[in-house]
Amino acid sequence: MQTVLRNDLEFEGLFQFVPENLLAALPAQNPDAPNFTDWQGIGSKYLVVTRAELSGGDLTVEVRVFFVDSGQTILAKRYSGKADNPRIFAHQASDDIMTLTQYRGVARTRIAFTSDRDAGADRKGVKELYIADYDGFNPRRVTVNGSLNILPAWSPDGRSLAYVSYRQDRTPMIFLAHIFEGRSIANLTGEKNNNQAFAPSFSPDGKRIAYASNRAGNMDVWVANADGSSPRRLTSGASQETAPCWSPTGQEIAFTSDRTGSPQIYLMDADGLNVRRLTTVGSYNDAPAWNPSKQFSEIAYTARLEAGGFDIAVIDLASRQVRQLTQGRGSCEYPSWAPNGRHLVFSCERGRKWDITVSDREGRVLRPLSTGPGNNVQPDWGP
Amino acid sequence: MKHRPFVLVLLAVTLTACASHHRPPALSRAAGEEGGGSGHRSASSRATQPLDGSDVQVLRDEGTSGQDFPLSEPSGEGGPLADIHFDYDRAVLTDEARAALEKHALWLQSHREAKVTVEGHCDERGTTEYNLALGEQRARAAQEYLVSLGVAGARLRTVSYGKERLLDTTGTEQARAKNRRAHFAVSR
Numbered sequence: 295m296q297t298v299l300r301n302d303l304e305f306e307g308l309f310q311f312v313p314e315n316l317l318a319a320l321p322a323q324n325p326d327a328p329n330f331t332d333w334q335g336i337g338s339k340y341l342v343v344t345r346a347e348l349s350g351g352d353l354t355v356e357v358r359v360f361f362v363d364s365g366q367t368i369l370a371k372r373y374s375g376k377a378d379n380p381r382i383f384a385h386q387a388s389d390d391i392m393t394l395t396q397y398r399g400v401a402r403t404r405i406a407f408t409s410d411r412d413a414g415a416d417r418k419g420v421k422e423l424y425i426a427d428y429d430g431f432n433p434r435r436v437t438v439n440g441s442l443n444i445l446p447a448w449s450p451d452g453r454s455l456a457y458v459s460y461r462q463d464r465t466p467m468i469f470l471a472h473i474f475e476g477r478s479i480a481n482l483t484g485e486k487n488n489n490q491a492f493a494p495s496f497s498p499d500g501k502r503i504a505y506a507s508n509r510a511g512n513m514d515v516w517v518a519n520a521d522g523s524s525p526r527r528l529t530s531g532a533s534q535e536t537a538p539c540w541s542p543t544g545q546e547i548a549f550t551s552d553r554t555g556s557p558q559i560y561l562m563d564a565d566g567l568n569v570r571r572l573t574t575v576g577s578y579n580d581a582p583a584w585n586p587s588k589q590f591s592e593i594a595y596t597a598r599l600e601a602g603g604f605d606i607a608v609i610d611l612a613s614r615q616v617r618q619l620t621q622g623r624g625s626c627e628y629p630s631w632a633p634n635g636r637h638l639v640f641s642c643e644r645g646r647k648w649d650i651t652v653s654d655r656e657g658r659v660l661r662p663l664s665t666g667p668g669n670n671v672q673p674d675w676g677p
Numbered sequence: 678m679k680h681r682p683f684v685l686v687l688l689a690v691t692l693t694a695c696a697s698h699h700r701p702p703a704l705s706r707a708a709g710e711e712g713g714g715s716g717h718r719s720a721s722s723r724a725t726q727p728l729d730g731s732d733v734q735v736l737r738d739e740g741t742s743g744q745d746f747p748l749s750e751p752s753g754e755g756g757p758l759a760d761i762h763f764d765y766d767r768a769v770l771t772d773e774a775r776a777a778l779e780k781h782a783l784w785l786q787s788h789r790e791a792k793v794t795v796e797g798h799c800d801e802r803g804t805t806e807y808n809l810a811l812g813e814q815r816a817r818a819a820q821e822y823l824v825s826l827g828v829a830g831a832r833l834r835t836v837s838y839g840k841e842r843l844l845d846t847t848g849t850e851q852a853r854a855k856n857r858r859a860h861f862a863v864s865r
Contacts, residue, residue: 419842444841465836488834492809513810534810557807580804596804627804
């Protein structure tokens with residue numbers, strides 16, 4: 295539990311931990327009455343004390359945080375619950391400790407993704423949706439229909455996933471899975487005559503859903519109410535428009551269009567007006583993901599910056615400066631931001647296997663998540 | 678400028694297609710026009726002059742050919758109609774693809790109960806979303822050419838798989854070329 299808590303806090307990158315050799319030099323401590331002078335002596339500012347008690351199948355965890363200079367308790371929490379997944383206690387404690395900073399913690403958030411791990415010789419082409427904890431642990435399968443299920447998108451309340459399934463008539467349509475109720479709604483946007491719908495994305499208030507559909511003859515960006523009612527087309531023309539994503543305010547939508555002959559990212563108002571091109575560097579840019587934090591005004595996307603491979607790039611909306619997050623890792627694509635905008639996930643191919651990779655905003659720390667076997671792609675970081 | 682004459686034995690009509698003019702060869706109406714939706718009957722009546730009943734030639738009733746044909750597997754592979762292939766990041770039909778589709782159109786005219794889902798597929802390069810759009814363009818290009826060759830639109834539908842169903846995952850140039858395809862899933 296302490297290891298998980300430490301990993302959670304280290305992940306956020308806001309805390310420095312006292313090195314082991316200094317801890318070893320400390321005199322023995324009474325957890326109920328720490329000697330703050332000792333802790334001050336090794337340069338610590340905060341002290342986190344945890345205590346866990348197992349009784350039957352129930353676990354109780356106490357976490358206290360002291361301000362070392364004054365000896366004051368600045369946070370005290372007691373968590374109790376079933377002991378079958380003790381990691382969740384640590385995640386909860388991490389998120390509570392994060393309230394001491396200006397950022398919301400992400401230790402209890404989850405990542406939805408697509409995997410072929412349950413495909414097989416007799417289940418060829420099968421892809422199902424899964425969710426895992428933000429650190430890749432605790433993967434769980436969501437869809438069980440043995441069809442092709444792709445492009446999961448969380449609802450802002452974290453209780454539903456919109457996704458694309460080929461289950462009905464082998465035609466791609468948007469489905470909505472209520473993951474805690476084990477039921478899903480087919481063809482949410484009411485496509486008819488074998489029209490196809492892709493790439494769902496919920497507005498930040500959860501009231502609307504943007505998606506791509508070929509209902510009007512070719513692929514365009516559409517918006518409907520979250521229950522699929524009142525679909526309305528936002529883009530027009532003979533070019534292909536897809537991959538919509540919302541700004542944090544819900545007032546704008548970024549999307550991909552090939553109207554100039556190659557895919558580039560554009561912005562428009564949420565009513566489809568005021569379309570303007572965003573990306574001008576590179577011949578192939580797709581999959582925009584708007585940083586959900588209003589503090590960082592930027593969009594991550596997939597870019598073909600060099601011939602061949604694809605990389606994750608971020609464009610600053612004010613300066614239009616592009617920074618490349620990945621380089622020389624094979625192909626990486628499909629970025630999605632953590633709810634606090636401080637990290638992002640995407641999928642990278644290494645040695646012919648796709649896995650989900652997590653990175654900080656600057657691309658300084660990248661590590662693959664161990665979500666399990668198979669090719670793991672299309673991550674969507676949920677609330 | 679190359680001309681590709683070929684003989685269509687099945688219907689005993691000789692056609693000449695000019696590959697560089699992207700125009701479908703005009704199929705003889707007697708060879709089985711079906712685009713109007715009224716089926717073979719109108720085609721047959723147009724192919725013959727109004728008669729007084731004493732001099733009617735015998736026409737084959739093409740609508741009841743009733744022969745069995747193999748179906749495509751639900752996995753999106755195999756079947757009686759060969760895949761057509763595309764250049765990287767393109768949805769334009771190549772000369773080879775057109776020639777294949779012309780054969781497919783004839784097959785479809787002699788197998789009138791066949792329905793086809795035209796699947797557009799891409800290689801693994803490029804992004805998930807854009808490849809889904811590209812796959813749809815590929816499927817639609819194939820569908821439109823088949824319709825222009827006289828296949829009823831109601832028998833055809835398109836589905837894009839983007840890069841979600843690679844035939845060959847070895848990542849070689851050859852594998853990629855194989856993956857950039859329109860597949861024709863045939864059902865009755």
